[in-house]
Amino acid sequence: MATISSTISLRDNFTGTIDRILNSINQTTAAMDSLENTMSSPVSVSGIEGIHNEVEQTTTAIRNVENQQNQWNDEMQEGADQASKLKNMISSALAAYTGISGIRKTISWIQDCTEAFNTQLNAENQLVTVLRNTLDSDYVAQFGDGGDAAAQALQAEYDAITAKASEIQSKGIYGDEAMTAAAAEFATYFSDTDAITTMMETLADYAMGMTGGGEIDSTAMVDYATNLGKIMTGSYDAMTKKGFEFSDAQKAIIEDTVTQQQIVETLGEEYVDMTSDMQAAAAISQVIEESWSGLYESMSDTPEGKIIQMNNAFGDLQETIGGQLYPYVILFVDAINDNWSTIESVVNGFTTALQFVMGILASLMDALFSVAQVVQDNWTYIAPVVYGVAAALLIYNGYLAATKVYAAAAAAAQWALNAAQAASPTTWVIAGIIALIAVIYLAVAAYNHLTDSTVSATGIICGVIATAAALIWNTIIGLINSIIQLVWTLAYGIISISEWVTNVCIGGFDSFGDACANLIGNIISWFLELGKVVTVIIDAIFGTDWTSGLESLQSSLTSWGKNETAITLDRSAPTIGSSIDYSDVWNAGYSFGEGVEDTISNFSMSDLFGTSDITSATDYLDVYASDISDIADSASTVADSVDCTEEQLKYLRDIAEQETVNRFTLADVTVNQTNNNNVSSSMDLDGVIDGLTDAAKEALEVVAEGVHY
Numbered sequence: 001m002a003t004i005s006s007t008i009s010l011r012d013n014f015t016g017t018i019d020r021i022l023n024s025i026n027q028t029t030a031a032m033d034s035l036e037n038t039m040s041s042p043v044s045v046s047g048i049e050g051i052h053n054e055v056e057q058t059t060t061a062i063r064n065v066e067n068q069q070n071q072w073n074d075e076m077q078e079g080a081d082q083a084s085k086l087k088n089m090i091s092s093a094l095a096a097y098t099g100i101s102g103i104r105k106t107i108s109w110i111q112d113c114t115e116a117f118n119t120q121l122n123a124e125n126q127l128v129t130v131l132r133n134t135l136d137s138d139y140v141a142q143f144g145d146g147g148d149a150a151a152q153a154l155q156a157e158y159d160a161i162t163a164k165a166s167e168i169q170s171k172g173i174y175g176d177e178a179m180t181a182a183a184a185e186f187a188t189y190f191s192d193t194d195a196i197t198t199m200m201e202t203l204a205d206y207a208m209g210m211t212g213g214g215e216i217d218s219t220a221m222v223d224y225a226t227n228l229g230k231i232m233t234g235s236y237d238a239m240t241k242k243g244f245e246f247s248d249a250q251k252a253i254i255e256d257t258v259t260q261q262q263i264v265e266t267l268g269e270e271y272v273d274m275t276s277d278m279q280a281a282a283a284i285s286q287v288i289e290e291s292w293s294g295l296y297e298s299m300s301d302t303p304e305g306k307i308i309q310m311n312n313a314f315g316d317l318q319e320t321i322g323g324q325l326y327p328y329v330i331l332f333v334d335a336i337n338d339n340w341s342t343i344e345s346v347v348n349g350f351t352t353a354l355q356f357v358m359g360i361l362a363s364l365m366d367a368l369f370s371v372a373q374v375v376q377d378n379w380t381y382i383a384p385v386v387y388g389v390a391a392a393l394l395i396y397n398g399y400l401a402a403t404k405v406y407a408a409a410a411a412a413a414q415w416a417l418n419a420a421q422a423a424s425p426t427t428w429v430i431a432g433i434i435a436l437i438a439v440i441y442l443a444v445a446a447y448n449h450l451t452d453s454t455v456s457a458t459g460i461i462c463g464v465i466a467t468a469a470a471l472i473w474n475t476i477i478g479l480i481n482s483i484i485q486l487v488w489t490l491a492y493g494i495i496s497i498s499e500w501v502t503n504v505c506i507g508g509f510d511s512f513g514d515a516c517a518n519l520i521g522n523i524i525s526w527f528l529e530l531g532k533v534v535t536v537i538i539d540a541i542f543g544t545d546w547t548s549g550l551e552s553l554q555s556s557l558t559s560w561g562k563n564e565t566a567i568t569l570d571r572s573a574p575t576i577g578s579s580i581d582y583s584d585v586w587n588a589g590y591s592f593g594e595g596v597e598d599t600i601s602n603f604s605m606s607d608l609f610g611t612s613d614i615t616s617a618t619d620y621l622d623v624y625a626s627d628i629s630d631i632a633d634s635a636s637t638v639a640d641s642v643d644c645t646e647e648q649l650k651y652l653r654d655i656a657e658q659e660t661v662n663r664f665t666l667a668d669v670t671v672n673q674t675n676n677n678n679v680s681s682s683m684d685l686d687g688v689i690d691g692l693t694d695a696a697k698e699a700l701e702v703v704a705e706g707v708h709y
Contacts, residue, residue, distance in 0.1 A: 110325060116315055117322030123180040123218060124162070130187040131157050139193070157193045164197040168204050172300030173215060173308040175315060179204075181218040182225035189229035192277035202285040203228060204296035210242075213299045215308050231284055244287050253283040384441035391434045437461060459593035466589025470580040471541070477577045478540030485533045488573035492529045496522040496558070499569045508566030521557035528554050532573070540579040 131154055143149040143156070165179035182203055186196045207216055207224045216224075231239060231254060236246055249266045252258040256276045263272055267282050274282075299305060336343070444457035500519055502508070509515040528550050535546040551572070558568065 110329070113318045113322035113325060114329060115322070116318040117326060119218065120177045120180075120319045123177045123184070124158075127161060127180050127184040127187070128154070128158055130184045131161075134187055134191055136191040139191070160193050161196060161200070164200050168200060168296075169312060172204065172208075172296050173305045173312065174204055174207070174221070174296070175312045177319075178216060178218045178221040182221045185222045185225040186229055189232045190277045190281060192275045192281075195275070195277040195281035198278070198281040198285055199225075199228060202281075202288050205292040205294070206288050208296045208299050209292040213302065213304060215311075228284060228288075232280060239287075243291070246283075246287055250283040250287060254280045256280070384438040384445070395430055395434070456590065456594040456597050458597040459590035462593030462596070463586045463589035466585045466592075467582055470582055470585040474540045474543075474579040475537075477579055478537035480577075481536040481540065481573075481575045482533050484575065485529075485536050485573050489526070489529050489533070492571050492573070493526050495569050495571050496526060499558075499567065503562065503566045506565060506567070508563060509561050510563050514561030514563070516561070518558070518561035521560035525554040525557045528557075529571075529573075536575070543579060543581065 135150060135154060135157075139157075140150050140153040143152040161183045162176070162180060165176040165183065168174055168179050169176040179200055183196055183200055186199045186203075190196050190199065203221070203225055206228060207221060210224060227238065231246075234255065236251070239246070246254070247266070249258065249262045252262055253266060258266075258279070260272055263279060267279065267286070271279050271282055300309065440461060441457045444455050444460065447453060448455055500515075500522055503518070504515055509518060532547050532550055535544075535550060538544055539547050554571075558571075562568070
């Protein structure tokens with residue numbers, strides 16, 4: 001706080017200096033008055049000496065002012081130096097932050113290197129494990145009968161496969177770690193190392209053909225290796241679907257049921273003495289390479305391929321660096337593990353301070369929730385009103401915003417639009433619907449409270465909406481069917497006449513009277529058909545079945561006079577759709593709304609994020625019981641440290657808001673007055689007092705304005 005105290009000291013010195021200047025001016029004025037009085041009488045030696053003394057006092061006062069000014073300037077310079085130091089301190093803090101950011105980037109880079117090394121190491125470990133488990137005894141016998149023959153065989157297989165992986169990477173875009181992982185997969189199908197390396201080359205072309213270019217990670221490469229390896233189990237269908245056809249001879253080679261002649265004809269004489277695995281690998285490669293031979297190298301030679309090859313080179317560099325850094329990373333991890341108890345103690349100490357802060361916050365929250373509880377207890381009455389008012393205001397403000405866009409031209413147009421808006425039926429209808437919903441919620445809440453029921457207001461609203469939608473649907477269906485029925489009435493008459501004429505011709509009536517009776521019945525039935533134009537609408541809207549009654553009556557009328565040989569044509573009018581049962585749709589709507597209401601009321605954040613109950617704090621009492629006393633003893637120290645840190649941070653924040661500390665320098669106050677006059681009367685002193693006063697005032701104005709920079 002040195003800067004603040006320096007500022008106070010400067011202010012005090014400035015005030016004192018001004019007071020002394022004014023006192024000196026007053027003394028000078030008094031001396032001049034005395035001099036004038038003296039000059040009005042005969043001049044005496046004592047009078048001259050008094051004037052001399054006054055002038056000396058004035059000179060001394062001015063010198064004191066100059067000394068104070070110099071002291072003030074020195075203090076201001078010291079304050080500027082302190083500000084400069086503080087500025088350097090802040091710059092150092094910023095540099096430290098930049099350094100921390102650089103450290104983070106370095107750590108991230110180290111992690112990338114170690115992860116690249118891990119990827120390579122994991123692929124190699126997997127390969128070694130698979131090779132060890134599938135090591136062929138005949139292959140081991142090639143290295144002798146000693147105890148280290150198996151180890152030599154394993155090393156030879158590993159070296160050959162990893163060398164092939166590196167060779168494939170050097171010719172294209174696939175990394176050696178991906179090819180090594182694929183080789184481990186091939187080793188589960190082939191026991192011959194040469195077969196595995198042959199399949200690795202085939203895999204490069206196969207993967208390139210399947211993807212059309214681009215980088216492939218280890219997982220995808222293993223999947224492609226599995227596709228090729230499954231051929232050894234007789235799975236040809238998947239490859240056939242991809243366009244690869246295997247001949248009978250090639251299948252026999254793969255299944256190890258081939259004859260020597262087939263091997264010579266299919267693969268060549270050089271494959272006769274090779275292992276069955278190598279022969280199968282050659283057959284598989286033969287099929288793949290028929291379409292995609294050399295595809296890996298040609299696609300890798302594209303601009304994209306060259307970029308991927310460069311990235312692979314960087315990846316290899318990271319693998320190398322990661323392997324070199326790993327011992328030191330482990331050393332760092334061991335240091336943390338060895339001092340974990342100390343880290344826990346420090347963290348526990350800070351945790352206690354945080355618990356105190358959280359406890360205070362919890363108390364404040366309890367007080368707020370106590371107030372909120374009153375609102376919650378009566379929310380069923382408050383919510384409908386609040387939601388209704390909020391919705392109405394939202395719609396009203398929406399209309400205001402819309403009308404303001406069109407009303408920017410003139411105030412008169414704005415007034416007209418506002419008036420039209422207020423009179424708009426749409427506005428009042430929407431507001432009425434919102435008010436009705438609010439009333440429903442309020443009424444249901446009151447009903448549930450008074451009768452201890454669980455009626456869902458949302459269910460009622462959804463039920464009403466669903467029923468209204470069903471009513472609209474039924475009305476539309478009724479109108480359409482009514483129009484169809486009206487058009488069908490003409491067809492009904494034609495069908496009736498055709499039926500009656502046909503029955504007359506085929507002897508469907510026993511007598512002339514029966515024929516007349518049937519004709520009368522058809523005429524009456526036609527009039528009833530007209531009535532169905534109305535009944536289909538009524539049935540669709542109200543769920544009645546009047547149309548069926550009319551159809552039954554029509555059937556009785558059209559059967560008059562007919563005998564067993566008579567025919568009856570179908571005269572039913574076509575219809576579209578069917579009406580919806582209101583009770584069903586009401587129940588469905590109510591159930592939906594009730595479900596929505598239950599979902600909202602029972603909503604839990606744990607359901608959203610899939611969290612579970614955390615362990616109770618009491619479960620840790622036994623573990624940390626011995627540390628409680630130590631934590632309690634250090635709590636006050638931690639609190640003091642926190643207070644000090646907060647004070648320092650506030651100081652830094654206030655200073656940082658200024659680009660630099662304002663510096664203020666007061667100009668020297670110097671009054672130069674040279675008199676070479678002979679004083680012989682009071683007339684000789686006219687203007688002297690005024691001149692000194694004006695000079696002093698001008699100097700003070702310069703002091704007051706100061707010099708700011």
